[in-house]
Amino acid sequence: MRDSVLTNKENYMGSLLSEESDLKKQSRHFADELGLGRISISAAEAQLIKTLVRMHGCKKFVEIGTLTGLSAQYIFEALPEGGELWTLEKDEKHGAMASQVFSKMDQANKKIHLVMGDAREELEKLSVLGPFDGVFIDGNKAAYFDYLTWSEKNLRPGGLILADNIFLSGSVWGEATQQKFSEKQTKIMNEFNRRLADPNLFESAIVPSYEGLYIGIKK
Template sequence: MRESVLSNKEEYLGSLFSSESENKKLSRQFAEELGLARISISAPEAKLIALLVKMHGCRKFVEIGTLTGLSAQYIFEALPDGGELWTLEKDPKHGEKSAEAFSKIDQSKKKIHLVMGDARQELESLSAQGPFDGVFIDGNKAAYLDYLLWAEKNLRSGGLILADNIFLSGSLWGDMTSQKFSEKQVRILREFNERLANPDLYDSAIAPTFEGLFVAVKK
């Protein structure tokens, strides 16, 4: 019954935001070709992220986990003229598809920088471009806490932190899931969520999307 309700809910929400550009559809197609469609961001969640980025007035933004470039396109569109997005991806196959999608975007007024390599290493090099206005964390789950600690050092006061997949499909509270997460991943995500929920460090809330989206503002 619960799965049926979730399916109906996702179908309904998807119908409200089903109109995507041809280039976003291309990124979705790339994800399907790579067998990653199930982890590609949904249109309703992508719209929410873009709205938050726009409302927060972000100009310099970092995305950790490009996949095939879909969420990056939404974030890029939310940036004002003169804005810059750095999006980090480790897998060469994903990077190749993202680069193809990005090549079709008009970047005359704002820029996307695709950064290839392990995010934990590349973020340190990226620090010289800061401080940044926001970060979207959607990469290696076992490294979420490292990403957050980097963000704390390199976001401006009042900077925006968005983090996806914070429920690990329910693994954090003991649900049996088809995707198996390690004890390390579960431990790291619990520490990560507890830190973002700390009112001494952040003003924060959780948008109860299917996978959970943390929204936090650095104090």
């Protein structure tokens, strides 16, 4: 019943959104080829992220976890003229597919940079280009707290933090899940969530999507 309700809700929300572009469909197709279509961001959540990035006036943005370039396209569209997006990916196959998509995007007035390598190492290299206006965290779950620590140091005051999959399918509150998360992943995600919930550090809110989306503004 639950899956049926979710499907109906997602289908209804999808019917209210504009059809995704051919490049976005290509990113989804690539993810399906990798057997990772199920973890691709939904169109509704991607559109929300795009809207938040645009409303916040972000010009220099970092994405942690490119996959096949779907969410990067939404973020890129939200950036103003002169904006730049750095998107980080460790897996060579994912990066090659994302690169194919990015090569077809219009980058005349704003730029997208695909950064390959371990995100924790590459983020430190990016620090010299900061401060940044926003970050979208959607990478290695066991490294979320490290990503947040970097974000606190390298975002401007008032900078935007977006983080996906913060529920770990219910693992964070002890629910048995089909996808197995380690005790380390669950512990780190709970620490991450509590940190973002600290009102002395962030103005924050949670979007109760299926996987959970955290929105934080650095104080």
